[in-house]
Amino acid sequence: MTSSAASSLDLGYLGLGTATVHRNLAPAPLIEQALRREEGMLSDTGALVVATGARTGRSPHDRFIVDSPAVHDSVAWGPVNCPMTQAVFDALWDKVLRYLDGRELFVFDGLAGADRAHAKRIRVVNESPAQNLFIHQLLVRPTAAELEAFGQGDYTLLAAPYLLLDPAVDGTNSEAAVALDFASRRILVAGTQYSGEIKKAIFTTLNYVLPDEGVLPMHCSANSDLHSGSVAVFFGLSGTGKTTLSADPARGIIGDDEHGWSDAGVFNFEGGCYAKCIDLTEASEPEIFRAVRFGSVVENVVVDPATRTPDYADGSITDNTRVAYPIDFIPNAVESGTGRTPDVVLFLTADAFGVLPPLSRLTPEAATYHFVTGFTSKLAGTEVGVTRPEPTFSSLFGEPFMPRPAHVYADMLGQRLRECGTTVYLVNTGWSGGGAAEGAERMKLAYTRAMVSAVLNDQLDDASWRHDDVFNVDVPTRLPGCPAEILDPLACWQANGRSAEEYAEAADHLASLFQQNFAKKHADLPAEIAEAGPRPRG
Numbered sequence: 001m002t003s004s005a006a007s008s009l010d011l012g013y014l015g016l017g018t019a020t021v022h023r024n025l026a027p028a029p030l031i032e033q034a035l036r037r038e039e040g041m042l043s044d045t046g047a048l049v050v051a052t053g054a055r056t057g058r059s060p061h062d063r064f065i066v067d068s069p070a071v072h073d074s075v076a077w078g079p080v081n082c083p084m085t086q087a088v089f090d091a092l093w094d095k096v097l098r099y100l101d102g103r104e105l106f107v108f109d110g111l112a113g114a115d116r117a118h119a120k121r122i123r124v125v126n127e128s129p130a131q132n133l134f135i136h137q138l139l140v141r142p143t144a145a146e147l148e149a150f151g152q153g154d155y156t157l158l159a160a161p162y163l164l165l166d167p168a169v170d171g172t173n174s175e176a177a178v179a180l181d182f183a184s185r186r187i188l189v190a191g192t193q194y195s196g197e198i199k200k201a202i203f204t205t206l207n208y209v210l211p212d213e214g215v216l217p218m219h220c221s222a223n224s225d226l227h228s229g230s231v232a233v234f235f236g237l238s239g240t241g242k243t244t245l246s247a248d249p250a251r252g253i254i255g256d257d258e259h260g261w262s263d264a265g266v267f268n269f270e271g272g273c274y275a276k277c278i279d280l281t282e283a284s285e286p287e288i289f290r291a292v293r294f295g296s297v298v299e300n301v302v303v304d305p306a307t308r309t310p311d312y313a314d315g316s317i318t319d320n321t322r323v324a325y326p327i328d329f330i331p332n333a334v335e336s337g338t339g340r341t342p343d344v345v346l347f348l349t350a351d352a353f354g355v356l357p358p359l360s361r362l363t364p365e366a367a368t369y370h371f372v373t374g375f376t377s378k379l380a381g382t383e384v385g386v387t388r389p390e391p392t393f394s395s396l397f398g399e400p401f402m403p404r405p406a407h408v409y410a411d412m413l414g415q416r417l418r419e420c421g422t423t424v425y426l427v428n429t430g431w432s433g434g435g436a437a438e439g440a441e442r443m444k445l446a447y448t449r450a451m452v453s454a455v456l457n458d459q460l461d462d463a464s465w466r467h468d469d470v471f472n473v474d475v476p477t478r479l480p481g482c483p484a485e486i487l488d489p490l491a492c493w494q495a496n497g498r499s500a501e502e503y504a505e506a507a508d509h510l511a512s513l514f515q516q517n518f519a520k521k522h523a524d525l526p527a528e529i530a531e532a533g534p535r536p537r538g
Contacts, residue, residue, distance in 0.1 A: 009107060011125070013152065015097045020104045024147065025129075027136065027295040030106065033129035040130055044308040046294030047323070049301060050130050052193040056300050056318035058200060059192060060400055061173050064089075066181040075208075076405040088171040089179050089188070095170065096190055099163045100125065106132035109150045110139030112202050114337025115267035118215055118260060122202055123153035128161050134195040134297045137326045139202070140271035140337065155205060157187040159198055165191050182208050182403075195299065196322065199274060203258045204401045206269055211404060216261040216412040219398025221246035222254040222268070224339045225456070226332065231266055231339040232456055233259065235397040236348030237376045238320075241429045243275040244445070245348070245452055247287040252334040255327065261342070261416055268337035272326045277301060278319050280312040284445060287330050288323070296325035341420050344455060350430035352377035352391050354440050355489050355507040359451040360426045360473035361465070364417050365532035367424035371396060372410045372522050373514060373533070377430060391510075393517040406522065425455055426473060432489070433496035435506065440496065443486075450481030470507045471534045504537070511536035 009023040025033075031048050034040055040050035064084035065075055075081050106126045113119030122139060126132040142150065164175040176191030178201050187201050207217040221234045221242035231254070236242045243256040255268030256275065275288045277298070282289040292298060292310070299322040302314040315321065327333045347370050349356065362370060374394040395406040402409060417424065429448050434440030454460055454476075465474040478484050485491040493503040511534035518533055 011105070011107070014125075014156070016101050016105065016125070018102045019100060021107055022105065023107045024109055024136075025106065025132070027133055030129045030133040030136065031294075033106070034133065037129065039128060041303065042308060043292065043298060043303060043310055045292055047292045047296045047298045048130060048133065049298045049303050049310070050193075051317065052195070052299055055176065055192045055194045057194060057320045058196055058400070059174070059176055059178070059194075062176045062192075063178045063400070064180070065403060066179065066183065068181070068183040070183040071208075075403050080399055081403050084171070084179055086181075089181050089186075092165075092170055092172075092177065092179060092188055092190070093158070093186060096158050096160050096163060096188060099160055100127060100158065103127055108132055108136045108139065109142065109147060109153060110135065110271070111142050111146070112139060112206055112269050113260065113267060114140055114255075114269070114271070115260065115262065115264065117264075118210060118213055118262060118267070120155060120206065120209070121150055121153040122155050122157060123150075124157045124159060124198065126159045128159070128193070130297065131159055131161060131193075131195050131198065134324050135198055137295065137297065137324050138199050138270055138272040138274060140268075141326075155185045155187060155202075157189065157198065157201065160190045161193040163190050180205060195297070195324070196274065199270075200401055203269065204403060206258075206260070207401055208403045210260055211408055211412065214262065216409065216416060217269075217402075218259045218261060219257070219396065219401060220259055221256045222259050222266050222339060222342070223248055223251040224254060224334060226250065226252055229340055230343045230456075231341065232344040232346060233261075233266060233342045234346045234348055235371075236429075237374070237378070237394055237397055239276060240348040240350045240376055241448065242348060243273060243288070244285055245448065247285065247330060249287065249332060251456070252332050253327065253330050254334045254337060254339045265338060265340040266342060267339075268327070270327070271337070272324060273330065274322055274324045276321065277312050277323045278315055278321050291325040291329035292323050293325075293329070296323055296329065298323045342422050345417075345422055345424045346452065346455065347371070347397060347424065347426045349376040349426065349428055350442075351375070351428045351510070352430055352436040353506050353510045354431035354433060354435045354493070355503065355510055356426070356428040356430070356471060357468055357473065357475045357489055358428045358432065358443055358448070358487060359455075359479070360468065360471070360475050361460075362424045362426055362473060363532060364414065364424070365528050366473065367417060368410055368414050368525075368529050369518070369533045370426055371413055372406050372525065372529075373518060374399060375514065375517075377436070391513070393513075393521070395521065407525065410525070427451060432486070433492035434498055447482050447486050451479060453481065454479040470511050470536065472532065508536040508538070510534070
């Protein structure tokens with residue numbers, strides 16, 4: 001059966017011939033369906049507010065890739081890319097189809113990739129209208145002509161959040177699973193109401209496919225100068241500031257999280273944004289704050305039941321509160337979702353030790369080192385079980401989503417940097433004046449914005465620099481809008497009553513962690529890359 005949606009659709013070829021199908025419903029009817037099913041409530045600004053149950057972040061131990069002969073030699077197998085047999089996947093797929101058949105389903109046929117030369121047609125089949133609204137806003141919405149010619153799509157994703165799996169029967173680690181079968185172009189998300197799993201499953205798929213097309217997939221945000229068109233990309237894991245720092249009223253936002261870098265330039269994989277909103281205020285992040293309106297989906301934010309006003313400072317459900325909205329909710333969004341070759345690359349990291357300089361310039365070799373190293377801190381709530389900042393090394397600033405060996409992406413980035421002359425900076429958006437464990441505070445957003453603004457507006461061309469011997473990077477001594485002492489981590493520690501010896505011990509410890517991680521995971525890279533990394537004293 002098919003509803004009177006955007007166009008007719010028969011899912012009989014999937015084995016869903018008795019389902020009632022709503023295809024590409026607009027946000028308003030999807031919100032009506034979600035409210036009818038009591039999946040959420042409307043906020044005072046009209047946003048759909050939902051709770052995602054026990055899972056309020058990604059479940060990395062429940063993510064699998066099918067180990068088929070076609071992909072076996074091209075995946076970096078291990079604890080991140082955990083293999084699943086074809087037989088187990090096929091049984092799961094059949095189980096989900098049996099569960100979904102006969103139900104009322106919501107299908108979104110969308111595009112992953114704003115550059116149509118590399119876009120993939122993704123058919124998402126949801127049992128939840130709230131999740132269908134989420135992916136409707138996050139993927140690129142096809143034109144009427146593209147929808148008419150969509151066919152069955154390039155990839156099919158089944159999402160069954162309310163179907164709880166049985167590990168003893170289904171061969172999973174828990175009642176939830178995210179399983180990717182690259183060879184058969186099928187994606188499965190079951191047992192979790194956290195919609196971010198759908199988004200990241202699609203991202204991971206593109207990250208596997210696009211290198212074969214000469215496209216470097218990047219876990220980054222991107223924006224462009226409104227006048228010159230110069231492009232900046234911001235790499236970083238969740239919570240490091242990609243969305244916040246790229247939402248600049250003086251620049252056009254190309255995208256907030258996932259992009260490709262082709263010979264033609266950069267392009268957004270998505271048609272929307274998925275922003276953290278813990279402690280969100282209109283003063284600090286006006287573009288995101290104003291995007292929380294009718295059509296957006298807000299996850300796990302506490303709402304006053306009488307006034308329906310969100311309390312963004314309340315992290316009692318999770319610190320990983322989120323809002324998903326179409327990118328055109330940001331007033332200066334780049335309509336095409338594309339931009340020219342990047343002029344600047346910024347690696348964003350949240351250092352929980354509080355010792356990395358807040359801004360430093362990288363050589364091409366150091367850029368490759370920090371790209372494959374991907375140091376940051378997992379922030380509370382972004383993954384199941386993470387309750388406070390945890391230092392981590394995530395290759396490519398997105399290891400959970402990069403299924404190929406790290407050197408594949410690193411080689412592509414190095415080639416792009418050499419060919420294009422792009423400048424690279426490391427930006428620490430983490431703690432200052434001490435570590436998170438000692439109760440220090442994170443770097444003020446205003447200061448980070450000033451540093452990024454100086455980079456993007458070419459205000460560092462005549463700056464004076466000092467070399468940090470431990471972290472082996474060049475650090476500016478002054479820049480507009482930022483106190484000089486903020487640029488020096490040691491000075492910040494001393495301003496907080498900590499000694500130079502304490503700072504040196506913490507800095508050497510982190511530098512040693514860098515070296516240990518590199519030796520363990522990237523010892524096969526050239527010596528000039530290893531030598532460009534941190535160097536602990538003694």
